[in-house]
Amino acid sequence: MLPLVVRISDDDERSAEQLKLDGWREIEVLETWQHEAPQYFADDHLLTTPNDLDWPFIIRLVGEVEWQDRLHRDRAVLKTYADQAKVDWITAISKCPTRKTYALIRRDENKGPDPMWCGGFIAVWPGSEFDTIDLWAVRPDYQIADAQPYWWLGTSRQLLECAIVRSASKRLRAGTQETNIAARTCYERIGMKIMKRQRTFHK
Numbered sequence: 632m633l634p635l636v637v638r639i640s641d642d643d644e645r646s647a648e649q650l651k652l653d654g655w656r657e658i659e660v661l662e663t664w665q666h667e668a669p670q671y672f673a674d675d676h677l678l679t680t681p682n683d684l685d686w687p688f689i690i691r692l693v694g695e696v697e698w699q700d701r702l703h704r705d706r707a708v709l710k711t712y713a714d715q716a717k718v719d720w721i722t723a724i725s726k727c728p729t730r731k732t733y734a735l736i737r738r739d740e741n742k743g744p745d746p747m748w749c750g751g752f753i754a755v756w757p758g759s760e761f762d763t764i765d766l767w768a769v770r771p772d773y774q775i776a777d778a779q780p781y782w783w784l785g786t787s788r789q790l791l792e793c794a795i796v797r798s799a800s801k802r803l804r805a806g807t808q809e810t811n812i813a814a815r816t817c818y819e820r821i822g823m824k825i826m827k828r829q830r831t832f833h834k
Contacts, residue, residue: 634833641828655832658701660809663827664818669801672792686725693721696768699811724754733793750786762798764805787817
């Protein structure tokens with residue numbers, strides 16, 4: 632069974648103390664990142680995005696990633712439940728016509744795009760002011776390359792730029808844990824800033 636969740640401002644100490652007295656467990660601090668102004672990137676260096684996404688592969692990729700979300704951080708939640716929640720989430724995304732999902736696939740110089748290989752995906756909610764990142768993931772064997780000094784050549788950067796290029800607003804909004812250094816670094820490097828911090832509690 633998945634826990635109830637409530638979030639409060641990170642400086643609301645009175646509410647935090649009351650929640651703890653009522654048996655709530657503090658799990659994480661969630662940061663909301665967003666662009667203050669439109670961002671523009673060239674589209675010529677991006678990997679192509681397939682029209683027909685390989686959803687079975689994407690669902691398998693969700694199961695391979697080491698997630699840092701609130702369910703996986705809560706020791707009272709079984710990992711199998713947390714993993715299944717992620718799979719259910721991406722399955723719902725695959726069936727939602729209002730979300731936009733892009734996957735980066737390898738491009739062969741002679742044969743063109745190879746839809747059987749996917750380096751990662753990003754799913755966003757389109758909006759008039761921002762496109763909000765719903766879920767994104769990179770193949771585990773490509774996350775190492777993303778951590779190198781030339782990180783902008785990595786899949787993470789390309790996924791984020793891909794979403795911006797195809798956004799009407801040219802701006803993104805995303806939520807991530809304050810301990811997720813990789814995501815925070817990516818957001819900062821493409822011009823996003825922290826706009827809000829909230830403490831997350833489970834019961």
